[in-house]
Amino acid sequence: MSLVRSFIAVDIESPDVIKKIEEIQREVLRLGLDIKLVERENLHITLRFLGEIPQSRVDSIIKALASVKFNKFLIKLAELGVFPDLSRPRVLWIGVSQGAEELTKLANIVRETVDKYAEHKEDREFTPHLTIGRIKSGQNAHKLREFVQRYKGVEFGVVAVEKVKLKRSVLTPRGPIYSDLFVLHLT
DSSP states (O other), rough: OOOEEEEEEEEEEOHHHHHHHHHHHHHHHTOOOOOEOOGGGOOOOEEEEEEEGGGGGGGHHHHHHOOOOOOOOEEEEEEEESSSSSSOOOOOEEEEEEEHHHHHHHHHHHHHHHHHGOOOOOOOOOOOEEEEEOOSSSSTTHHHHHHHTTTTTOOOEEEEEEEEEEEEEEEETEEEEEEEEEEOOHH
């Protein structure tokens, strides 16, 4: 049986916002962290991770996702943060300061629509964020704490949420390669 590692997301496509994110990522590299940064073409906000689903379920997910009706909206990306917390950072992210409520509503609708097809069970509530790096160890973590504090309240720009994508993720030694399986255009 063929499996498809997949998730549903909103891509970050604004060149101005991407440029600002890349500037921050370059600064992060200078901290000497043990971190894998997210490539510009992979910047997205995950609405629902589906896991390794059987290929036979992809059409059902597409059909379910196609039924979702939601209006386009804007989000503002601002501030840096880490998951789970600054004492054990694993994920470096940029938050959503404006439009978080709409993004959460959209994520909840998407989740309700596709949950029955997912292999990965989602226990956590949706937290609007854009992952920009995955931290592999605690190396120089004290520098990260100072860095995150410095970006309190800093804005990275506005992104139009106009499309929701079902994406395939192929893991490679150099990082994941994403491709679109379906694109839902919001109204």
